[in-house]
Amino acid sequence: MNQLIRVAIYARVSTEEQAEHGYSIDAQLDTLRKYCELYGREIAGEYVDRGVSGKSMKGRYELQRLLLDAEDKKFDEVIVWKFNRMARKNIDLLHIVDQLEKNNVAFRSFSENFDTTTSMGRFALQMMGAVGELERNTIVDNVKMGHKQRAKSGKHNGKVPLGYRISKGERERDSEIIIVEEEAVVVRYIYEQYAAGHGLKAIANALNHRGSTTKSGKPFSICAVRDILDNPMFVGKIRYNRYENWAERRRKGKTIEPILVEGHHPAIVSDELWEKVQLLRQKKSAMPKKRFEGEYLLTGLIRCPECGAAMTASRTVNRTKDGTKVVRMYYSCGRFRSQGSSVCHANSVRKDEAEQAVTDRIRQAIENPDIIKKVVQSVNERRTGRIKPLQDELAVVQSRIDRLEEKKRKYLDFYEMDEMDRDMIAGRMNDLNRELDVELTRRSKLQLELRGDQAEPVSYDLVRSLVGRLDALLRRSPFPQRKTLLHLVVKRITLDDRKRIDSVELAFNEETEKHFLSLAPSADNIAEGAFPFEGKAARLTQNLTIAI
Incomplete structure (x- = not known):
C-alpha cells in the first residue's frame, strides 16, 4: 500500500502583481487544492504570503513558517502554482529548495510540471529559475530605460526634495513640479549660510533651533544639509542614475557618468550661489579629515542616556600650565554631534572607563554564579510573560480576520442576488481584500513570534x-x-x-x-x-x- 503523501501548499502575490496582472491568491489555492484532491494527496497545511514581493525573504512570514515546519517533518512535499511564487531570484529559489531537500521535502511546481525528486526535475528548476530571473531583470531594465529617458528629457523621477511639490494634472504626464515657498526659504538659508563660511553642523544646529524640519518632518542632520547642498535640482537641473542597484549595492554602486541635464522645473537658488557653494564643497572635501588616536571598541554600541541615540568617538585636546598637550578620548551622543544642542547634549563618557566597565561586567557575571542565575530567571520569565500578550493580540487579529471574511461573504451574496451596483461591490471587495492582507500578514508574524517564545526554557x-x-x-x-x-x-x-x-x-x-x-x-x-x-x-x- 502506497504511503499517503502530505503536501504543503504555498501561495504568494505582491500588491503590484494583483493590481497589474490580476493574480489571485484564491485562484492559486483553488487550483492547488484540486490538484491534491485529484492525485490523492493530503494537504498538511497552507502557507500564504499576501501583498509581499518575492525579490527577498524579508517580511515573508509564511515562507519562514513553512521552512520551520519542514524541519519538523510536518509534510513530504511543497507545491506552488508557479516556481516564481517561491522566489524571484534564482539564488534564493535554489537556497529554499536546498533547505527543503535537506529535510527530505520535495518541491513541485504545478504550472511548470516538475518536481525536485528527479534529476531532470532539479535541472528544469534551475533552468526555469534562470529564465524567470532573466524575465524579471528584463522588466527592471525596461523600467530603468524609461526612467533614464525621462531624466534625459529634463523630467524628474520619484519624490521631490524639500522646497518642491508635484502639482497633479488631469493626466499624469501633465503633472509639474512647483516651488513650496515656505520650504524654499529653508533651502536658500542653507545655501547662504554655507556660502558665508558656516559648517554643516552649525547650519543643522541653527535650523533645529529655529524649528525647521526636513521633508519627512525630522530634525536636520549633517547628512541632510549636505544632501541639499549637493543636489543640482535646486539650481534647475535634473540629476539621475548616480547609483546603480541601490537596493543591493547602496553607495558602492556609484556610476562614473550620471545623467545631468537642464530640467523643466524652476530653480530655487541662483547659478552664482550654487557655483560658490560647490567651490567651497570641493575645497573642503580636499582638506585632511580629522583622525582620532586610539582604538574605540564600543562606537555605536553605547546609547545616550538622554535621547537613546548611538554614541560615537570624540576627543578633547587641552594644554597644561607647562604647555604639555593632553588628549582625552570620549564617547559622545551621535545626535548631538550631528544635529546640535537643540536635539540633545554631548553626555560624554570617558572611553577607557566605559570599555573597562563593560569587560568587567561580563567578567563579574562569570565569577558570580548568582548573576547568571538571575539572568536566566529573567529571560525565562520574560519569555513566558510575552506569550499571553501575543496570544491576546493574535486573538484580536483573528477576530478582525473573521469579521472581514464575513463582510466579504455578505457582499458576494449581494452580488449573486444582483441587489447592489456591481462596480461598487467590486470596489468594496478590493478594499476588504487589502485590509484582509494586512491582518493575515500580522497573524503570520505573531504566530512566528509565539513559536519562538514557546521553545525550550533557557538553561x-x-x-x-x-x-x-x-x-x-x-x-x-x-x-x-x-x-x-x-x-x-x-x-x-x-x-x-x-x-x-x-x-x-x-x-x-x-x-x-x-x-x-x-x-x-x-x-x-x-x-x-x-x-x-x-x-x-x-x-x-x-x-x-x-x-x-
Whole structure:
C-alpha cells in the first residue's frame, strides 16, 4: 500500500502583481487544492504570503513558517502554482529548495510540471529559475530605460526634495513640479549660510533651533544639509542614475557618468550661489579629515542616556600650565554631534572607563554564579510573560480576520442576488481584500513570534557557557577581533543618569555561536584572523538575548 503523501501548499502575490496582472491568491489555492484532491494527496497545511514581493525573504512570514515546519517533518512535499511564487531570484529559489531537500521535502511546481525528486526535475528548476530571473531583470531594465529617458528629457523621477511639490494634472504626464515657498526659504538659508563660511553642523544646529524640519518632518542632520547642498535640482537641473542597484549595492554602486541635464522645473537658488557653494564643497572635501588616536571598541554600541541615540568617538585636546598637550578620548551622543544642542547634549563618557566597565561586567557575571542565575530567571520569565500578550493580540487579529471574511461573504451574496451596483461591490471587495492582507500578514508574524517564545526554557549551563566563551575571547584576542566580536554579540549598552554603565545587552544566535564562539584553533597555533578558543561547548539552537 502506497504511503499517503502530505503536501504543503504555498501561495504568494505582491500588491503590484494583483493590481497589474490580476493574480489571485484564491485562484492559486483553488487550483492547488484540486490538484491534491485529484492525485490523492493530503494537504498538511497552507502557507500564504499576501501583498509581499518575492525579490527577498524579508517580511515573508509564511515562507519562514513553512521552512520551520519542514524541519519538523510536518509534510513530504511543497507545491506552488508557479516556481516564481517561491522566489524571484534564482539564488534564493535554489537556497529554499536546498533547505527543503535537506529535510527530505520535495518541491513541485504545478504550472511548470516538475518536481525536485528527479534529476531532470532539479535541472528544469534551475533552468526555469534562470529564465524567470532573466524575465524579471528584463522588466527592471525596461523600467530603468524609461526612467533614464525621462531624466534625459529634463523630467524628474520619484519624490521631490524639500522646497518642491508635484502639482497633479488631469493626466499624469501633465503633472509639474512647483516651488513650496515656505520650504524654499529653508533651502536658500542653507545655501547662504554655507556660502558665508558656516559648517554643516552649525547650519543643522541653527535650523533645529529655529524649528525647521526636513521633508519627512525630522530634525536636520549633517547628512541632510549636505544632501541639499549637493543636489543640482535646486539650481534647475535634473540629476539621475548616480547609483546603480541601490537596493543591493547602496553607495558602492556609484556610476562614473550620471545623467545631468537642464530640467523643466524652476530653480530655487541662483547659478552664482550654487557655483560658490560647490567651490567651497570641493575645497573642503580636499582638506585632511580629522583622525582620532586610539582604538574605540564600543562606537555605536553605547546609547545616550538622554535621547537613546548611538554614541560615537570624540576627543578633547587641552594644554597644561607647562604647555604639555593632553588628549582625552570620549564617547559622545551621535545626535548631538550631528544635529546640535537643540536635539540633545554631548553626555560624554570617558572611553577607557566605559570599555573597562563593560569587560568587567561580563567578567563579574562569570565569577558570580548568582548573576547568571538571575539572568536566566529573567529571560525565562520574560519569555513566558510575552506569550499571553501575543496570544491576546493574535486573538484580536483573528477576530478582525473573521469579521472581514464575513463582510466579504455578505457582499458576494449581494452580488449573486444582483441587489447592489456591481462596480461598487467590486470596489468594496478590493478594499476588504487589502485590509484582509494586512491582518493575515500580522497573524503570520505573531504566530512566528509565539513559536519562538514557546521553545525550550533557557538553561543556566548554556548561558554560562556563552558568556564564559565571550569573556575568554575578549581576554585573549587582539583589538580587531575584540571589536568585531563585541559588535556581533553586544546589542546595546545603556547608561544610567550618572553616565555609568547600567546594562550590557548581549544577543546570541546560531550563526555567531557557530562561527565565533565554538571550537576554534588554540591560541598557541592560531591563524591570522581566527578567534582563539579551546574546548567544546553546547550548541545554541535558538536566538537568545540577555542583559547583564
